[in-house]
Amino acid sequence: MYVSVVLFTADLRLYDHPPLRAALEGARQVVPLFVRDTGVTGAGFATPNRLAFLADCLRDLDAGLRRRGGRLVVRSGDVVEEVCRVATEADADEVHLAADVSAYAHRREQRLRRALEADGRRLHVHDTVTTVVTPGAVTPASSDHFAVFTPYFRQWSAQHVRDVRDAPRAVRVPPGIGSEELPSRAALSGLSPGLAEGGETAGRERLAAWLRSGVAAYEDRHDDLAGDATSRLSPHLHFGTLSPVEVVRRARLTGGPGAEAFVRQIAWRDFHRQLLAARPAAAGADYRTKHDHWRSERTAWDDIEAWRQGRTGYPVVDAAMRQLLHEGWMHNRARLLTASFLAKTLYVDWRVGARHFLRLLVDGDVANNQLNWQWVAGTGTDTRPNRVLNPLAQAGRHDPDGAYVRRWVPELRDIAGPAVHEPWKLGAADRARTGDYPDPVIGLAEGLSRFRQARARDTDDD
Missing domain, CATH: 1.10.579.10 (DNA Cyclobutane Dipyrimidine Photolyase, subunit A, domain 3)
Structure with missing residues (x-):
């Protein structure tokens, strides 16, 4: 029996969380860890709206862990340095992490693996945590990724979707692992006035309401601007307060043309991830250039x-x-x-x-x-x-x-x-x-x- 660290990133939930469940299967104790990444801040991605929603998510995650006897450990700094520091403090044998697709995430994973292995620790990276189908799991015969959605969707739809995992009943955290204070949206300025509430609790409530009374009309009404007939689940999928696997499974159980159209939109999300995983430069460079001479911010x-x-x-x-x-x-x-x-x-x-x-x-x-x-x-x-x-x-x-x-x-x-x-x-x-x-x-x-x-x-x- 050993100690594990679970590094939460874009998977801020307890329900259907494969890294957490895997850590709990063999470990005596687990450190649920979130690192406020200075690399993300430096790149300009830590914007007020997302920081506020993140604060909600972390507070809700901590509350869920506390109901199960645990707590969330929050640190700030370089992710690799902070994870290694916590692993040393807890005398942890391994770290569990959800796979991600961006170039930054790949570099972070490689750095973390090297640093942990140098200390004699293991890194386990789990697929299908933030996607339904693993990027690269389905490919055309002539390429490493699909560039057209329709053939991708056909193969995506034929893939087995793993079972949904229950939230753990108990989480035991080793004593003495220090944590920063949880962030609060109240401390932030520059927020959009109508910004929605974050957190797994809010996400699960929205999903249940959507499947109960919204998804049936989705095929007919999803483009109705005034009708506001979309799920509004995208923030929860982005922060991982909802599992895309669970969303797809529950939508398919609901059934009907609306649910089918909704699942197709989840597939678009996976489509873009498999494309970015194969072509990381597309985050900032033309995927297929048209040699445009765009008007710039200065000229326009x-x-x-x-x-x-x-x-x-x-x-x-x-x-x-x-x-x-x-x-x-x-x-x-x-x-x-x-x-x-x-x-x-x-x-x-x-x-x-x-x-x-x-x-x-x-x-x-x-x-x-x-x-x-x-x-x-x-x-x-x-x-x-x-x-x-x-x-x-x-x-x-x-x-x-x-x-x-x-x-x-x-x-x-x-x-x-x-x-x-x-x-x-x-x-x-x-x-x-x-x-x-x-x-x-x-x-x-x-x-x-x-x-x-x-x-x-x-x-x-x-």
């Missing part, structure tokens, strides 16, 4: 700021950007149309938009965020790389009466019906009622023409 500053603040003059774009500012979250359809507007209508480098999303999104995730931005920009895996999402057409399809716009753009709340999407066409009296709401920063025809010339080929205006 006014347009970029209008986009960031939700003042482009296109109400559906502005509503989405203001939702992001207020909630630290945005509807998936809105993410697509706002990204298309920046990258293709304004012809601004997709990395500018990806950085802004990562600054605010509570579910800001390198794989999903960067590769979805590349998909929209036409430098990623989209099979129609030159499609342009027309914000007026998108508004007509997904917010036909303008309810989403009126919710987030108060200047336009008195404009009834679909006229709210084109306020520049209002009569003088109605236009005056919109206050200082701006005219469009660019005509759609002008933006489309510029993009066509930049790509030197025909484009689709969708």
